[in-house]
Amino acid sequence: MQQHILENLSKSELLREMKPAFLEALAEIAVERTLVSDETLFMQHQEATGFYLICTGSVKVYRIGGDGREQVIHQFGPGEIVGEVPVFQGTAYPACATAVKKSRLIYFARNRFVELGRRQPEIFLNMLAILSRRLRQFVELIDDLSLKDVTARLAKYLARGCDSGSSCVVELELSKSALASRIGTIPATLSRTFKKLQDSGAIKVSASKIHILDCELLASIASGEKLGDL
Template sequence: MARSPLTRELKPEEHLDLDSFVTSWAWSEGDPLMMAGQKVSGSYLVVAGRVRVVRDTIDGREITVDIASPGDIIGPLETNPSYAVDSAWAMETTCALYLPADRLAEVIARHPALAVAIVQMQHTRLAQARDRDVNQSAKTVVQRVATVLLRLDAKLGDLRPDGSSLLQVRLRRDDIAGMAGTTLESTSRAMSQMKKDGLIDSGREWVSIIDAQALERIVDGE
C-alpha cells in the first residue's frame, strides 16, 4: 500500500488499521477484474502485476484507456455500489487489495489523510481526461503518441545502464493507439519514425525509450 498515492502518506499504524478493512484477491493472466456495465461493490488497489483497462466505443471497438500497475486503483471510489464504466483484464499474474464500497466512508472518517488523497486522485483523473480531449483536437498523432510513451515511461520505465528506459509491461501498439486516441496504423507510422530517428526502440510487445528529451520536445511542438 505504500506505493499508492492514496495511502503512501499514512503512518505505519494507519496502514495496520487499514489492513482490517481490505481483503486480498488474485487473478491469472487473461482473467477479468471487472467488466463494463457490471455492478461493482468496491475498488481494488493493485499491489503486484499489470492490468489493462479497456473501454467499448460506440462503433463496437475495444480501446485501451490505461495500464494499471502497483499503486493504482481499479474501479470507482464510491461509498455505494455502482456500475463499472470500463473493463479491466489482468495482463499477468496480478494481486490487489479490495476495499468494499460500504466501508469506504468509515475508512475516510478514520483516516482524513486518505480523504484528501482521494480528492487529489479524482482531480488528477479529471485533469488527465480533459488533457486527452484537448490533445485529440489540438495535437498531432506524433505528439499524442509521444505523450503516451512519456507517461508510461514515468510510470513503468526501468532505467538501463546504457541510459535507455525499458517499459516494464507487455505493450501492444494498439494499447498505445487507444491511449493516444488514434488508429493502430497511425500509431505504427509514428513509432516507426521515432525508431528510425533513434528516439525509441521497440519489438513485439516491448518499447524502450532512448531519448526522452527529444520526445518532450515533440510534445511541446518544437
C-alpha cells in the first residue's frame, strides 16, 4: 500500500528529486483519495488543511468573483501539486479546486506534514534545496526567453549535454515537439533552427541523435553570439 504511494510520489517532477529516505518518510504520512468528476477538493477561504499531488485525472483551480462567475486560474494534471502554498503559509486556500474528471490524488495533511518536519528538519531542508534549484532554473529560462533567440536557447539546451569535451553525441529524450515547447517555441521553428545550427557546422542531426561537432562554437552560440558574427 505505502509502496504504491511511493511509486506515485516519484512521478512528481518536484518530489522525485528528494532523497529516497525522505521520500519514503513522506509516503508514510500520505493517504490516497479518489474523486469523481466535479467533486470539490477545497473551497476558497476555507482553512488550508492539506495539499494534494495529482496522480491521474485533472483538477481545476478557480476563484469565484464578486459577481458569482467562476474564473479558472489554472488546470493541473498528473504529477502536479495543488494547494501547497497556503498549507506552508498557514493561511486559507485562496481559491477553489474541483476535479474535472475522475481523478486519483495523494493527500498530505498539514498537521502530519508539519509534525514530520519537526522530527526531521532535513526533509524541509531537502525540499528547500529542490525549490531553490528550480527557482534558479526558472530565473534563467525567463531571462533567456526575453533576451535570447531560439537559436541560442536550442544551442544552450544541447550544450548542457557535453561538458567541455570537444565532441559527443546527445540523444534527445524528448520528442521534438516537446523540446520545442520546452525551449519556448513551436515544432516548425525548431526544425528550421536545427537546420541552422547544422549549417553552422556546430552539430549534425540524425533523427533524435544530435552529434555535437564543435562544442566551443555551440557554447558561443548559446551565449548569444550571432551566426553572422563569425
